[in-house]
Amino acid sequence: MxxxxxxxxxxxxxxxxxxxxxxxxxxxxxxxxxxxxxxxxxxxxxxxxxxxxxxxxxxxxxxxxxxxxxxxxxxxxxxxxxxxxxxxxxxxxxxxxxxxxxxxDGLITGEENMLLMADLHHLPRTEGRRVAAELLERFDLVEAARKPAQSxxxxxxxxxxxxxxxxxxxxxxxxxxxxxxxxxxxxxxxxxxxxxxxxxxxxxxxxxxxxxxxxxxxxxxxxxxxxxxxxxxxxxxxxRLVPGGHVRLRFTDPDAYHSAAAALSGTALPGTALPGAARDDEALALQIPSDGSQRDLRAVLDRLDAAGVQADELTVHTPDLDDVFFALTGGTTPTDQTKEAVR
The missing domain is CATH 3.40.50.300 (P-loop containing nucleotide triphosphate hydrolases)
Structure with a gap:
């Protein structure tokens, strides 16, 4: 792990x-x-x-x-x-x-399977038939009810x-x-x-x-x-137990991007454990590690407000259960190929 x-x-x-x-x-x-x-x-x-x-x-x-x-x-x-x-x-x-x-039991019909189960529960015959009919309808099995279950x-x-x-x-x-x-x-x-x-x-x-x-x-x-x-x-x-979550900010205005980068890059954001943003100057995008919590997101937005800028696009990325499964059961960070193998 x-x-x-x-x-x-x-x-x-x-x-x-x-x-x-x-x-x-x-x-x-x-x-x-x-x-x-x-x-x-x-x-x-x-x-x-x-x-x-x-x-x-x-x-x-x-x-x-x-x-x-x-x-x-x-x-x-x-x-x-x-x-x-x-x-x-x-x-x-x-x-x-x-x-x-x-x-x-594939050798008997769906209805017979249901009635056999009703008998095992000691339901009276009339009650058993009523319950079986209701459940066959509920599970959309009425048309197939009198066909062998193996079909x-x-x-x-x-x-x-x-x-x-x-x-x-x-x-x-x-x-x-x-x-x-x-x-x-x-x-x-x-x-x-x-x-x-x-x-x-x-x-x-x-x-x-x-x-x-x-x-x-x-x-x-x-x-x-x-x-x-x-x-x-x-x-x-x-x-939130596994690393890899982040907030991604994208800008269309280079000046807004540089202002946001100055506000968010470098040291950790005050009041949080968030490190500063990683810059992608070509895409005009900033990426800040985050656990996806409201507290973390608010810290980022407050910093942007203080700098007087707004992001054109904000996305929050959190690890999925595939990542959790592999991390907690001793695997490595899963690729798409290894995720598919688990399924």
């Missing part, structure tokens, strides 16, 4: 909201291999939480523990108010899980998978890499579904390797590496 990156284990901005999922010191090992090395979680109800990490970081193991599929070796956790160890049945009654691999496209199977998860009306849904292998159109359709679920009060715990997905959906993001959470916060907070 670059020495300039100082990941923060947790960033909080005041009293924490009631947790749909909370964990303290979760641990899991397989033989000599430590998969989870004491992770803490606090996920507010009605939010989307994304867990990022490279393959083998422990994302799926975390989901399996919190959904009672496997037992942790140590630590404590509560899901929907139920203790994971003493009340696993209470946890199971409150959650839904969609894993990396579809639970859809469905990848996106349709994923929609059916989540529809099956919702039969039990869960308050918390674990989505373990739900859009892996989907084309961009299907992925965006899945994002819409996730947003609708959250708008209805459902809490979503999402694991993904699609960094754009976490940026689009998540209220908070944690980066898991070597079994530990190395940083957690909003997407914007995480982007």
């Amino acid at each position: 670059p020495s300039s990156v100082m990941p923060t284990p947790r960033m909080t901005g005041g009293p924490q909201a009631p947790a749909a999922v909370s964990a303290v010191g979760l641990r899991k090992s397989y033989g000599d291999k430590t998969v989870l090395d004491g992770i803490d979680l606090h996920i507010p109800a009605g939010s989307v939480f994304a867990l990022l990490g490279p393959n083998g970081a422990g994302k799926t193991t975390t989901v399996q523990i919190l959904s009672t599929l496997i037992r942790a070796d140590g630590g404590q956790a509560r899901v929907a108010g139920h203790d994971l160890t003493t009340d696993p049945n209470g946890v199971r009654a409150a959650i839904g899980v969609t894993g990396q691999f579809s639970a859809v 469905y496209s990848g996106g349709m199977k994923r929609r059916l998978d989540i529809a099956m998860t919702l039969v039990g009306n869960p308050r918390i849904i674990f989505l373990d890499e739900p859009t892996t292998g989907l084309d961009p159109r299907s992925r965006h359709a899945m994002w819409r579904i996730i947003r609708e679920l959250v708008a209805g009060g459902v809490t979503v715990f999402l694991t993904t390797q699609y960094l754009e997905e976490a940026d689009e959906l998540a209220d908070r993001i944690a980066v898991l590496n070597d079994g530990r959470i190395v940083a957690e916060g909003t997407a914007e907070e995480l982007k």
Whole structure:
């Protein structure tokens, strides 16, 4: 990890909201291999939480523990108010899980898959048919409902998978890499579904390797590496952890450019940790390193106002989640080629 990156284990901005999922010191090992090395979680109800990490970081193991599929070796956790160890049945009654691999039975129809799930939830026959019909309509699967599920496209199977998860009306849904292998159109359709679920009060715990997905959906993001959470916060907070952000000012009037350069170049700006601007005399542009915060931007604008000049163009550049991912998981600054490899 670059020495300039100082990941923060947790960033909080005041009293924490009631947790749909909370964990303290979760641990899991397989033989000599430590998969989870004491992770803490606090996920507010009605939010989307994304867990990022490279393959083998422990994302799926975390989901399996919190959904009672496997037992942790140590630590404590509560899901929907139920203790994971003493009340696993209470946890199971409150959650839904969609894993990396579809639970859809391809040999039966979509409708039959839904009715089978209703039976597993012990719904009365009439109620099961009503719920199945409503969910098939909600997920735009009515026309395909009586066709074998093996004939469905990848996106349709994923929609059916989540529809099956919702039969039990869960308050918390674990989505373990739900859009892996989907084309961009299907992925965006899945994002819409996730947003609708959250708008209805459902809490979503999402694991993904699609960094754009976490940026689009998540209220908070944690980066898991070597079994530990190395940083957690909003997407914007995480982007400020890595260097490379800057404010760029461009001018069309050479005199205004030179006046701004005199005001902004050289020593650090008063009241900030900002160094002076780097000049590009050919492009009439100045670049000032910045974390993208309002404080930094105001310091730059105040300096320009004091010099009596205005920039013709101002852009704020901040690192993206690709940069964060590579920096916090031990990689180097990503090129476009290496970013694409992560996707």
